[in-house]
Amino acid sequence: MSNxxxxxxxxxxxxxxxxxxxxxxxxxxxxxxxxxxxKFHVKHSWGLLLAGLGGSLFLYLPLVIVVVYSxxxxxxxxxxxxxxxxxxxxxxxxxxxxxxxYNSLLIALVxxxxxxxxxxxAGMAMxxxxxxxxxxxxxxxxxxxxxxxxxxxxxxxxxxxxxxxLISIMLAHISFCISFVAIVVRSRLAGMDESLVExxxxxxATPWQSFRLITLPLIVPGVLxxxxxxxxxxxxxxxxxxxxxxxxxxxxxxxxYTMIKIAVTPEVNAISxxxxxxxxxLVTIASKLAPNAMRGG
Amino acid sequence: xxxxxxxNVTRRFGNFEAVHDxxxxxxxxxxxxxxxxxxCGKTTLLRMIAGFDAPxxxxxxxxxxxxxxxxxxxxxLHTIFQNYALFPxxxxxxNIAFPMRMxxxxxxxxxxxxxxILDEVRLSEMGGxxxxxxxGGQKQRVAIARAxxxxxxxxxxxxxxxxxxxxxxxxxxxxxxxxQREVGITFIYVTHDQGEALALSHRIAVMDAGxxxxxxxxxxxxxxxxxxFVADFIGVCNLLEASVTAAEPDALTLDIPPLGKVGxxxxxxxxxxxxxxxxxxxxxxxxxxxxxxxxxxxxxxGTVRALIYMGDxxxxxxxxxxxxxxxxxxxxxxxxxxxxGASFFEVGDRVExxxxxxxxxxxxx
Ligand SMILES: Nc1ncnc2c1ncn2[C@@H]1O[C@H](COP(=O)(O)OP(=O)(O)OP(=O)(O)O)[C@@H](O)[C@H]1O
Ligand SMILES: [Mg+2]
Numbered sequence: 001m002s003n004x005x006x007x008x009x010x011x012x013x014x015x016x017x018x019x020x021x022x023x024x025x026x027x028x029x030x031x032x033x034x035x036x037x038x039k040f041h042v043k044h045s046w047g048l049l050l051a052g053l054g055g056s057l058f059l060y061l062p063l064v065i066v067v068v069y070s071x072x073x074x075x076x077x078x079x080x081x082x083x084x085x086x087x088x089x090x091x092x093x094x095x096x097x098x099x100x101x102y103n104s105l106l107i108a109l110v111x112x113x114x115x116x117x118x119x120x121x122a123g124m125a126m127x128x129x130x131x132x133x134x135x136x137x138x139x140x141x142x143x144x145x146x147x148x149x150x151x152x153x154x155x156x157x158x159x160x161x162x163x164x165x166l167i168s169i170m171l172a173h174i175s176f177c178i179s180f181v182a183i184v185v186r187s188r189l190a191g192m193d194e195s196l197v198e199x200x201x202x203x204x205a206t207p208w209q210s211f212r213l214i215t216l217p218l219i220v221p222g223v224l225x226x227x228x229x230x231x232x233x234x235x236x237x238x239x240x241x242x243x244x245x246x247x248x249x250x251x252x253x254x255x256x257y258t259m260i261k262i263a264v265t266p267e268v269n270a271i272s273x274x275x276x277x278x279x280x281x282l283v284t285i286a287s288k289l290a291p292n293a294m295r296g297g
Numbered sequence: 298x299x300x301x302x303x304x305n306v307t308r309r310f311g312n313f314e315a316v317h318d319x320x321x322x323x324x325x326x327x328x329x330x331x332x333x334x335x336x337c338g339k340t341t342l343l344r345m346i347a348g349f350d351a352p353x354x355x356x357x358x359x360x361x362x363x364x365x366x367x368x369x370x371x372x373x374l375h376t377i378f379q380n381y382a383l384f385p386x387x388x389x390x391x392n393i394a395f396p397m398r399m400x401x402x403x404x405x406x407x408x409x410x411x412x413x414i415l416d417e418v419r420l421s422e423m424g425g426x427x428x429x430x431x432x433g434g435q436k437q438r439v440a441i442a443r444a445x446x447x448x449x450x451x452x453x454x455x456x457x458x459x460x461x462x463x464x465x466x467x468x469x470x471x472x473x474x475x476x477q478r479e480v481g482i483t484f485i486y487v488t489h490d491q492g493e494a495l496a497l498s499h500r501i502a503v504m505d506a507g508x509x510x511x512x513x514x515x516x517x518x519x520x521x522x523x524x525x526f527v528a529d530f531i532g533v534c535n536l537l538e539a540s541v542t543a544a545e546p547d548a549l550t551l552d553i554p555p556l557g558k559v560g561x562x563x564x565x566x567x568x569x570x571x572x573x574x575x576x577x578x579x580x581x582x583x584x585x586x587x588x589x590x591x592x593x594x595x596x597x598x599g600t601v602r603a604l605i606y607m608g609d610x611x612x613x614x615x616x617x618x619x620x621x622x623x624x625x626x627x628x629x630x631x632x633x634x635x636x637x638g639a640s641f642f643e644v645g646d647r648v649e650x651x652x653x654x655x656x657x658x659x660x661x662x
Contacts, residue, residue: 199384201370203395203399
C-alpha cells in the first residue's frame with residue numbers, strides 16, 4: 001500500500017488520471033454534422049429560393065390577375081381601363097347568380113355539417129381500432145380522380161331513379177367531405193395523450209362521460225378545422241357537382257363555367273374573387289385550429 | 298383479510314407472458330412497491346389492478362370483492378400516471394374537482410374540499426392555473442391532490458418520480474413517505490429504481506420477466522435475497538459460484554472453486570453437493586493491508602485490480618491470489634471517512650480481505 005491511512009491530502013488530478021487512463025484521442029463529436037450543415041447551407045441559399053419564388057409566381061400570378069381585373073372598368077377583360085366597383089354591383093343584381101350562390105351555400109352548409117358528424121366518428125374509429133382497411137376506405141375518395149367519382153355517383157343516382165338536384169349534390173359532397181374531416185380528426189386524436197381518457201375513467205367517469213368531458217373538448221379544434229375544410233371543398237367543387245347537378249340546381253362554380261363559355265367577363269372575375277376570399281379565409285382559420293393536420297399529416 | 302389480494306394472475310400478449318402466475322397480498326395502510334427491471338410486467342400488473350386491462354387467468358380481490366368484472370370508474374382506487382395525465386383544458390381546481398363531480402357531490406362541498414387539499418399540497422394560489430403553466434413538481438402535486446381528494450382505498454403510482462430531476466426526486470420521496478403516513482391510504486408504487494424502493498417501502502415485491510421473485514421488507518430483501526436475481530438486482534453483490542461440501546446445524550461449508558473451502562451459514566439444512574451462489578455484499582467484506590483473522594471468518598489475500606471512487610465510498614476489486622489460486626475477483630467497499638480526504642489502496646497493492654461466515658447468503662435455485 002503506497003499511502004498510510006490518515007495523513008493523506010486530497011488526491012490531485014494527475015493521480016486520478018493515472019488510475020483511470022482515458023482512451024486517447026476521443027473522436028471529435030459533431031465534426032461530421034458540421035460538414036453536412038455547411039453543404040446544406042450552400043445548396044439551400046439560391047437555387048431553392050429561386051425555385052420557390054418561381055413556383056409561387058406560377059401559382060399565384062393568375063389569381064392576382066383575376067382579382068385585379070375584377071375591378072377593371074371595361075366590358076372586356078383584355079385591357080386595363082380604370083378602377084370600378086361596378087361588377088360587384090352587377091353581381092348583386094344578377095338573380096341567377098344570387099340563386100347559384102344560395103344553392104352553393106346551402107349545399108356547403110348541409111354537406112359540411114353532416115360530413116363533420118360522420119367524419120368525426122370515422123376519424124375516431126380509425127384511431128381507436130387500428131384496422132388496415134378502414135383508413136384506406138376513408139382516404140381513398142381523395143385519391144380517386146374526381147371525374148370517376150362524379151361519373152359513378154351519376155350512374156348510382158340514375159340506378160336509384162333519383163331526380164338530380166340539390167339533394168343529389170349534397171349526398172355527393174357529403175361522401176367526399178367525410179374523408180377530410182376524418183383525416184383531420186384522427187390526426188388530432190393521435191396528438192392526444194391516451195392516458196387522459198384512462199385517467200378520467202380512473203377518477204370515476206363512465207366511457208360516455210370521459211368522451212364528452214375529456215376527448216371531445218380536446219378534439220374540438222380538429223373537428224372545427226375539418227368542418228371548415230369540408231365547407232371549402234364543397235363550395236369550390238366543380239367536377240363532381242357537374243355530374244350530380246340537375247337543371248334547377250346550378251351552383252356558383254357551375255354558373256361561372258357557363259358564363260365563361262360565352263366570355264370571360266369582369267363579372268366572372270368578381271365572383272371568382274369573392275369565392276377565392278371565402279376559401280382563403282376558411283382555410284386560414286382551419287390551419288390555425290389544427291396546425292398538424294394541415295401540414296400534410 | 299388483506300386489502301388487496303392478487304391470486305395467480307397471468308396476462309399474455311400473443312404468445313408472450315407479460316405477467317406470469319403472480320400472487321400478492323397487500324395490507325391496508327402499507328406502502329407496497331413493485332420493483333423490477335424495465336419490461337418485467339410492473340405496469341401491466343398495475344393496469345389490471347386499476348381495471349384498464351383484464352387478466353387472462355387469476356383473480357384480483359379488493360376488500361374481499363372480486364374486481365375483475367368491475368369497470369375502472371367503479372373501483373375505489375386511483376392511479377397516478379407517470380406523465381400525471383392532468384386534463385390540459387381544465388384548471389388545477391377543476392382537475393382536482395373532477396372525481397368529486399363524477400361522484401355528484403354538491404358544488405359547495407367540492408369547492409371547500411378543493412381549497413382544503415390545495416392548501417395541503419401547498420398550491421393554494423394555483424387553483425386558477427392550467428396544467429401547462431405548472432412546473433414538474435407542481436404537476437406532480439396536483440396529480441396527487443386529484444387522486445387523494447376523495448380518499449380512495451388504494452393509490453397506484455406508476456413511476457411517478459421518474460421524470461423529475463435528482464434533487465426534486467429526493468424531496469418528493471420524503472413528501473410521499475410523509476403523505477402516505479398522514480393519510481394512511483395504501484400505496485402500490487411501481488419503480489425500477491431499487492434505491493427508491495428500499496427508501497420508501499414497507500414491503501417490496503421484486504419482479505423479473507413477469508414473475509414475482511421475492512416479497513419482503515426492504516432490509517430482508519437486501520440482506521437475505523431469496524435467489525440470484527434478487528441478490529444481483531438489489532444493490533451491488535459478489536456472486537460466487539459454490540457447492541455445499543458439508544452441512545451441520547447452522548454451519549455450512551462451501552466449495553468455491555479457486556478459493557477452496559469457505560465457511561458460510563444457512564438457516565436450513567442443505568444436502569451435500571447442492572449447487573448455488575454465495576451472495577456477499579461488498580460492505581461486509583473487510584479490506585486492509587493486514588488482517589488478523591478472527592474465528593468464524595474467511596480470510597484471503599489478494600491484489601487490487603481496480604478501484605472506483607464514488608465520493609462517499611470507494612469500491613475495490615480485489616483479485617484473490619493465495620495458494621496459487623487466482624482469477625476470482627471480490628468487491629470490497631470502504632467508506633471514505635477520513636477527515637482530510639480519502640486514502641486509497643492503489644491498483645497492484647497487496648491487500649487482505651476477510652468476512653464472517655454469516656455475512657454471506659447461500660442462494661440456490
Ligand atoms: N398492449 C401490449 N401489447 C403487447 N405487449 C405488451 C403490451 N403491454 C405491454 N406489453 C409487453 O409486456 C411486457 C411488460 O410490459 P410492462 O409495461 O408491464 O413493463 P414494465 O415493467 O412496466 O416496464 P417499464 O419499467 O419499462 O415501464 C413488455 O415486454 C411489453 O413489451
Ligand atoms: Mg411501466
